[in-house]
Amino acid sequence: MSIEIRCPGGSTKLQLPDQITDGQTVAVKCSDSACLGSYSVKIKTVSPLVYSFLAECPECGAKIELTSDVEESEVVSCSDCGVELEVAEVKPAIVLKIAPAEAEDWGQ
Numbered sequence: 001m002s003i004e005i006r007c008p009g010g011s012t013k014l015q016l017p018d019q020i021t022d023g024q025t026v027a028v029k030c031s032d033s034a035c036l037g038s039y040s041v042k043i044k045t046v047s048p049l050v051y052s053f054l055a056e057c058p059e060c061g062a063k064i065e066l067t068s069d070v071e072e073s074e075v076v077s078c079s080d081c082g083v084e085l086e087v088a089e090v091k092p093a094i095v096l097k098i099a100p101a102e103a104e105d106w107g108q
């Protein structure tokens with residue numbers, strides 16, 4: 001009995017390996033030819049299944065945990081260096097980029 005989770009890159013499902021344990025990080029590939037995504041999934045607990053997707057901070061290289069419903073252009077911040085990051089791509093992998101500085105209106 002395999003466990004399937006939502007693929008961030010599309011409407012297909014990602015299949016988790018049969019043997020997973022709490023705290024494990026697994027590499028998962030999407031079988032959909034329109035996606036072919038490859039993701040790092042951190043299994044927090046197996047039962048109930050709680051997991052997050054991992055992506056790398058382009059600033060400091062730390063692993064950033066993204067929610068299971070991660071979407072393109074979502075903004076997260078790095079817990080290591082504190083930089084604001086934007087999800088630039090969700091397929092074929094989750095890619096983070098430094099979020100553009102907010103255009104502030106100085107009242108001109």
Ligand SMILES: [Zn+2]
Pocket residue numbers: 007008009010011012030031032035036037
């Ligand atoms: Zn996919």
Ligand SMILES: [Zn+2]
Pocket residue numbers: 057058059060061062078079080081082083
């Ligand atoms: Zn960082």
